[in-house]
Amino acid sequence: MGAGIAEVFARAGLRVIGVEADEAALSRGRGHLEGSTGRAVARGRMTAEEQAALLGRIAFTTSRDDLAGADLVVEAIPEVMEFKRGLFADLDRICKPSAVLATNTSSLSVTAIAATTSRPAQVIGMHFFNPAPVMRLVEVVRTVVTEDGLPDEIAGLARRLGKTPVTVGDRAGFVVNRLLLSYLNHACALLETGLASRDDIDAAMRLGVGLPMGPFTLLDLIGLDTSYEVCEVLFRESRERRHAPAPILRELVTAGLLGRKTGRGFHSHDRDAPETAGEPGGRPEISLVGLVGGGPDAATVLEALEAAGFKAAVAEPGDLTPVAEADVVVALSDTPVVELAVRLPRPERLVGLHLVGERVAEVAATVVTSREAAETVRDLVRMIGRTPVRCGDRAGFVVNALLYPYLNDAVRMLEAGYASAADIDAAMRLGCGYPAGPFEMLDAIGIERVRDGLRALYAEYREPSFAPAPLLDQLVTAGVPGIRAHVG
Numbered sequence: 361m362g363a364g365i366a367e368v369f370a371r372a373g374l375r376v377i378g379v380e381a382d383e384a385a386l387s388r389g390r391g392h393l394e395g396s397t398g399r400a401v402a403r404g405r406m407t408a409e410e411q412a413a414l415l416g417r418i419a420f421t422t423s424r425d426d427l428a429g430a431d432l433v434v435e436a437i438p439e440v441m442e443f444k445r446g447l448f449a450d451l452d453r454i455c456k457p458s459a460v461l462a463t464n465t466s467s468l469s470v471t472a473i474a475a476t477t478s479r480p481a482q483v484i485g486m487h488f489f490n491p492a493p494v495m496r497l498v499e500v501v502r503t504v505v506t507e508d509g510l511p512d513e514i515a516g517l518a519r520r521l522g523k524t525p526v527t528v529g530d531r532a533g534f535v536v537n538r539l540l541l542s543y544l545n546h547a548c549a550l551l552e553t554g555l556a557s558r559d560d561i562d563a564a565m566r567l568g569v570g571l572p573m574g575p576f577t578l579l580d581l582i583g584l585d586t587s588y589e590v591c592e593v594l595f596r597e598s599r600e601r602r603h604a605p606a607p608i609l610r611e612l613v614t615a616g617l618l619g620r621k622t623g624r625g626f627h628s629h630d631r632d633a634p635e636t637a638g639e640p641g642g643r644p645e646i647s648l649v650g651l652v653g654g655g656p657d658a659a660t661v662l663e664a665l666e667a668a669g670f671k672a673a674v675a676e677p678g679d680l681t682p683v684a685e686a687d688v689v690v691a692l693s694d695t696p697v698v699e700l701a702v703r704l705p706r707p708e709r710l711v712g713l714h715l716v717g718e719r720v721a722e723v724a725a726t727v728v729t730s731r732e733a734a735e736t737v738r739d740l741v742r743m744i745g746r747t748p749v750r751c752g753d754r755a756g757f758v759v760n761a762l763l764y765p766y767l768n769d770a771v772r773m774l775e776a777g778y779a780s781a782a783d784i785d786a787a788m789r790l791g792c793g794y795p796a797g798p799f800e801m802l803d804a805i806g807i808e809r810v811r812d813g814l815r816a817l818y819a820e821y822r823e824p825s826f827a828p829a830p831l832l833d834q835l836v837t838a839g840v841p842g843i844r845a846h847v848g
């Protein structure tokens with residue numbers, strides 16, 4: 361990440377001194393810079409001369425003493441407080457008295473880092489997002505002792521770098537990581553419960569919600585060690601079990617599988633590794649498909665099935681008689697379907713189906729669903745042009761189980777007065793490339809639907825943080841149509 365940050369400054373015409381711990385790390389950093397700017401040249405975004413000039417503005421060294429004349433130092437070393445304290449004590453000694461010392465920490469206390477120096481008023485958080493040259497957000501973190509005017513100055517600098525700053529106070533995870541890592545850790549927990557596979561969860565969130573990456577691909581990009589540490593810090597502050605890093609993160613980190621930077625984490629990032637072959641989707645050998653449920657989704661599925669030449673029988677959840685003889689029964693639902701299955705003469709034939717966005721359908725197999733029925737419905741889903749996401753028959757399936765608690769967390773953050781809805785939305789859009797911020801998503805989905813989904817998740821998992829935030833609940837009870845219009 362240090363290399364990415366160096367690139368951002370050099371792109372803006374500033375001179376940079378890149379310090380690494382040793383020669384090997386230095387040459388890796390140089391390689392990153394050459395690779396990243398080389399890609400920009402290959403894509404016609406930069407000329408070879410501009411690349412040479414950019415690289416010429418960066419000096420590479422392994423000596424911290426070379427920072428004596430710097431006006432600003434941005435630290436981006438591993439997330440271990442002891443390392444940070446040691447480094448800041450050194451920087452305080454080496455750098456000129458007017459220099460500002462910034463930390464790119466993802467979640468550690470900027471105040472605690474500042475306190476190790478003799479200039480705590482000149483220590484600030486300047487938090488970039490991975491990959492730094494691409495992501496447009498910078499969280500500017502001020503502490504209670506930060507000099508007046510410095511946050512604005514750093515925010516101005518961030519703008520000069522082509523970034524959008526959001527200034528926040530010093531709380532674990534700031535805005536983005538507090539919301540993001542809770543969600544990513546939750547994805548790990550769902551994977552561990554066997555609700556769905558790594559690839560199904562990734563596909564659900566990427567194709568279903570429109571996020572640029574699925575949670576496991578993103579964890580690999582961030583680095584599993586960093587992710588682990590951020591969760592640890594969140595847990596230390598909140599003492600909420602869901603922030604405790606998922607055991608699978610510890611296992612992978614202990615095994616040295618840290619994600620992209622080591623070539624393997626949840627995924628393998630070896631360029632030569634063969635792509636896993638997509639599953640073949642044949643035409644299912646069935647004559648009658650039963651469809652349970654009404655509404656626009658049922659109409660969409662019915663139309664697609666009939667267009668593909670299948671005969672379909674339709675039933676309402678109250679009376680399943682019309683579908684009793686179907687070869688497979690598809691129950692359109694965003695809630696568990698096992699109670700429908702057990703009312704059929706052959707419960708093993710029923711499968712839950714939940715359309716998500718335009719490209720994905722969650723295919724929920726109950727504990728009694730047969731393998732054949734689940735496979736048949738997956739084939740049908742492919743035939744109607746969607747990607748099937750296999751999952752267990754549990755509240756929220758995959759997408760809502762991950763998305764709704766994240767939206768709830770954003771409401772809690774707003775409720776706590778930590779940041780405004782507009783800042784939280786901007787932070788998630790620009791920091792993570794999300795198509796919309798959480799409050800925009802809440803309004804698009806409908807606050808009542810989210811509140812009800814959270815209630816169902818709470819009833820199923822009994823996780824206290826899944827209970828709807830009081831503000832959300834009250835806005836629904838008050839009948840306000842949207843959250844943004846109300847909270848400003």
Ligand code: CAA
Pocket residue numbers: 364396399400403405465466488489490491492493494495537540572573578581582586791792793
């Ligand atoms: N360095 C520099 N540039 C990069 C890059 C990198 N590592 N990776 C991609 N790019 C550039 C590409 O060159 C390309 O540039 P142009 O459009 O100018 O040609 C652009 O980004 C898009 O890249 P691709 O077309 O190759 O790939 P993509 O469309 O799949 O985008 C992505 C890649 C930008 C990484 C996108 O997937 C994304 O936005 N992912 C989400 C990343 C995210 O959430 N980051 C935040 C993580 S949290 C964090 O970092 C904070 C923390 O403290 C833990």
